[in-house]
Amino acid sequence: MATVLNRKDFVSDQEVRWCPGCGDYAILAAVQKTMPEFGIAPENTVFISGIGCSSRFPYYMNTYGFHTIHGRAPAIATGLKISRPDLDVWVVTGDGDGLSIGGNHLIHTLRRNVDIKILLFNNRIYGLTKGQYSPTSEVGKITKSTPSGSIDYPFNPITVALGTHGTFVARSIDIEQKHLGEMLKRAHAHRGTSFIEILQNCSIFNDGAFNDVSDKALKADHQLVLEHGKPLIFGKNRDMGIRMNGMRPEAVQLGATVTEKDLVVHDETNLSLAFMLGHFEAPLPTPVGVFYAVSQPTYDGAVNQQLVDAKAKNGAGDLRELLSRGDSWTVN
């Protein structure tokens, strides 16, 4: 019987060194609080990260941890998971780490459906290098490297992940502890690559970037919480909804003429719907929750099955036999 784990089992002895007010603290708290519920011992859990403020994360977890190089965590995690499918492997990355320098590894990991859990801390800025714009920064962003405003169009992490046909794609918010915990649990329960974009406040270089969805006074009107099988309703008074107007979604006021029956019902297994929700931008609310979740064989599972099959077919490898394969001859 596994011993009961608690939060402390996942807290390392290292001093946490993010800036005061950084959203990373809240994410760390949610992860440390939720991990014990998985019933997986710290020694069987591995956190792998790239480079960035967010990527310091593994130092603070009392699990196995590997702080690697910029953008490459998904590739390192893939090698580990393929050869050690027994381990619970997590990747922590940032918007720069995961979508700029490491974009290639991120999309290919999602495409392959390797059974790892990816947490992308999106603060829409390069924190560690002191505030340059990132691939998720909005157009016109004024930063040290873009004093006249950034001119390139941003990536949307959700639709990037959906574009790879990732099998679990979700979004949550640093300070929404309960929701984030739920998403972590869903991500962990999923077999295959789980991708969670976590909107994270960088209090130093991009403070308030997600105010509309995280501020207590504003969020109800700007957050759309996705729940499978439920109509898309939001608003302080739960009186707003999403309806299709032909092929286009629109926000509508519920009342006498428009009722719940007219609203779109969320279906996590509908990729087209997931894409549509992924593309929501103001004045539509920001969806949080699980956009898409489907079950598909995992890459690491299939790789290991091929090994099992090869052994069943050819027997365990015999080195002496292998070396002498092919045309051989004896010299006397």
Added chain:
Amino acid sequence: MAVPPEAAEQAAESHESAASAPKPHVKRDQVVIRFAGDSGDGMQLTGMQFTSESALAGNDIATLPDYPAEIRAPQGTLAGVSGFQLNFSSNEVFTPGDEPNVLVAMNPAALRTNIGDLQPNAVIIVDREAFNESNIKRAGYTSNPLTDHSLDKFQLIEVDVSKLTSLAVHGLGLNNRAAFRCRNMFVLGMLSWLFQRPIDNTITSLKSRFKKTPELIEANIRVLTAGYNYGETTEMFASSYEVPAARIAPGLYRNITGNSATALGFVAAAVKAGRPLFLGSYPITPASDILHDLAGYKNFPIYTFQAEDEIAGVCSAIGAAFGGAIAITTTSGPGMNLKGEAIGLAMKVELPMVITDVQRAGPSTGMPTKPEQADLLQAMYGRHGEAPVPIIAASTPADCFDCAYEAVRIAVKYMTPVILLTDGQLANGAEPWLLPDPDKLAPIKVEFATNPEGFLPYARDAETLSRPWAVPGTKGLEHRIGGLSGENLTGNVSHSPANNELMVRTRARKVAGIAREIPPTGVFGDASGDLVVLGWGSTYGPIREAVKRVRANGKKVSHVHLRYLNPLPGDLSETLKRFKQVMVAEMNMGQLLKLVRAEYLIDAFGFNKIQGRPFKVSEIENRINQVLEG
């Protein structure tokens, strides 16, 4: 041997009937033969099959294919010529041979691209029918070389290969294209007769190759036999040749390419270590065959991961090493550039793995199918910061096995990434390989840390300075590693200046300490003398042969060839200093030369070739003679 009567008859008919008396055998010590044709002409297969026949006949051999850069260049063009060279001898063979004494040219383009390499008076065998007007023009000739006397200094043998082939398959219902594709077997049959090689083994291998298409078995055997009988019965060849068996160490042999030997070396190491092998790789010429080979050995167990790029290839291997696998990545120069940062990480966190660089001619995309040795300094220094990595280089195709094995052994023992250097020449070249006895391979001990009592991830073995390998899944050993400067013993992030210097020096000492296990440097020839030729990697063959030749002429010249390039052998300095002059022969601008001059303050000089072609024995021989004449 049963001869299909029809084929024999027709073949004989088309030429004057031969004398029935057996033709004389002429003894030869050594023959270098090159098969050249269009990439669709089956020259590689012909060459490999003739190689097997020669090996079975007891010759020592070395081979080298020469692939065109384009996969399917237009037929009949110079760019589409594919070649295969074989050197077989009754003496020990070190190289695939400088200058062929026999060329088989299946078309004018094959003749034109290879004629410059031939020995004077070489035998040239051509398919006469392929020398038609359009092929001649496509090869860039303005007149037919078969008739314009430009080949007068060679022994030209014109054979109607295409016609004789189609006669031999007559009645089998093969279409023209399929019949045409059997031409290579006619050539093989003819050469088998010319060098008195039995064709039974080829027949057996044709049967297995064409298992699924019995009509092709029949056709190929008929054509092969027709070619053999053609040699015997026509007057095309005045005599046959005999290259007697070489004196070779007894044992079980197999012909092996460098890439296959590399793959097997890794498998053997993983088996001996008792751990799964993990290869993360991205396809690149000329390294891909290692990936292909290993992908077929899954039951050992072996994981092969074709990554999205070279960075993911090396990174996935680092992940697998973290998890306790024998981790490797394979690539060539351009991919090596991409892997640099990750190799630095592996070096810093001290995880074992092997990075294989099958060097090819650069810079940039360069000549992808051609060999070079210009990645040595990249292997030495191609990372930021102080990031020493052990380097091992293979010197012959079969040596790739030993070097791959040794690279893993060192990686695991010292907890460090190790770079294995081979090159395109070794990768595709082949030689007979005396099969090693798995029981006699050096042990590779893997001991994972298990005891939480006083566990420190960067505590070190007193002798090797190696740190413990503590893999995830081990209770009580949870720890974090990473690229940031780490505190001595704990590995915790540390910005202490003194600690940083301590760690940099400790890792450097660890790598330098490997020199303790490097065997004494072997000197071919006398331990002192007028000149020592120093080499590493695939230049072994031509240097050794050249030094043998000048020594036979009484010159005081020796050869030292390095397997360990970082650290260099501890006795190398004294070894070299016993000679009046040190010449470093390399297929680069002088990279080992820079290292030995810097390390030992020796006034060595270089002999360099950067043509994407190996040294010819004669080039090194001539250079040695010039140097000695001063």
